[in-house]
Amino acid sequence: MDDTGGTPLCFPNLNTSCRRLLRPYSETALLYTLLTSVSLLTVLLNSFVIFSISHFRQLHTPTNTLLQSLAVTDLGMGLLVMPVEGLRYTETCWLLGKILCALAPYVFYCLSSSSLGHMVLISIDRYLTICDPLLHSSRVTLTNVKICICLCWACSFTYNGLILMDHLGHPDRFSSCTGECVVVVNSIAGSVDLFMTFVGPCTVMVVLYIKVFVVALSQARVIQSQVAATDARAAPTAKKSQRKAARTLGILIAVFLICYCPYYYPVLAGIDTSTSLSYYAILLWIMMLNSCLNPLIYALFYPWFRKAIKLIFTLKILQDHSREVKIM
Structure with a gap:
């Protein structure tokens, strides 16, 4: 029990309901090394x-502004969430207090x-770029993209505040001892969240991608059929560009x-989503791994990103007028 005689303390050497199995030191060190490496790599790449x-x-375009904002999100995941969840998974007790x-x-x-x-915004941008380029050039401006990004963040803050309202007000209501931090989202709220933040948006992305892929193939056929009447070098380039955009998305x-x-x-x-589930850490880290994989995809499929990395590592960005380098 604690000093007030109330909630029991969650110490690993006490036989409390919060007690977790202690791992060998070598296993704990390996986990720390692995999780820290993933976190640092996520932060570095983004x-x-x-x-x-x-x-x-040259990279100050509406599309790249979306990619940059997504990278900020992924950076936050690597900088703020991964270290906390790594600590939760490797330690026997919650060490960061009630507020955190x-x-x-x-x-x-x-x-x-x-x-x-x-x-979703990136999918819409790609859809308009390939399927309706005239509308894209007139409507998808830097200002409009920044407004959409702000709305995205505002909706995220508001929606998740509602989903976690009970937890934010009483973070220890599911904790059976001091030193435990249990987060529970009941099955009803979880079902609503599943459709609001996963099924619905993912359906939009998949439908848009199918349309993008179909239009890209159609445009490639048109370009190929007109190759005799146009520049023989421009046609394969345009065809390759459209296919690459569809493939990357x-x-x-x-x-x-x-x-x-x-x-x-x-x-x-049909069960509650809880941090106390034995397999929760695995599901969570698979999800967070996406934040590390996104910039790797950029490196594989965006030549401008590879060129930018080369200029950064060779310190050519310190030269005069490096901002004006043609990188695309």
Whole structure:
């Protein structure tokens, strides 16, 4: 019991309901190393994306602004959420106090739903670029994109505040001892959240991607049929560009779905989503891994990102007029 004779303390050497099995030191060290490495890699890669788009003027486009904002979301996941969840998973007790117990899940939920919102915005941007280029050039401006990003963040903060209202007000209501931080989202709220922040947006993304892919193939056929009447070098380039845009968007969505789907298993199984579930940490880290994979996808499929990384590592960004370098 604590000093007041109330809630029992959650110490690993006491036989309390909060007690967890102690891991061997070597296993704990390995977990710390692995989780820290993933967190640092996520922060580093997304920092490169943010800096590259900010530094080079040629990258100041509406599409890249969306990618940059998504990278900020992923950076927050690596900088704020991964270290906290790594500490929760490796230690026997919650060491960060009641206030962070309330705020940590809220930050995670906001970042994850914001990431989903950015993916939807990127899908819409790609759809308009390929399927309706005239509308894209007239409507998709830097100002409009920034307004959409602000709305995305505002909706995320508001919505997740409602979902976690009870936890934010009473973060210890599911804790059976001092030193425990349990977050529970009941099956009803979880079902609503499943459709509001996953099924609905993902359906929009998949439908848009299918349309983008179909239109890209159609345009490629038209370009190929008109190759005799146009520049023989421009046609293959345009064809390749359209296919690459569709392929990159498809890979982003596919990786996103693979990482996010497992997290909703408890809801699909009809049970409450709780941090006390034995497999919760696995589902959570698979989901957070998406924040590390996104910039790797950029590195594989966006030549401008690879060139920017090269300029950063060779310190050519310190030269005069480096902001004006043609990077695309």
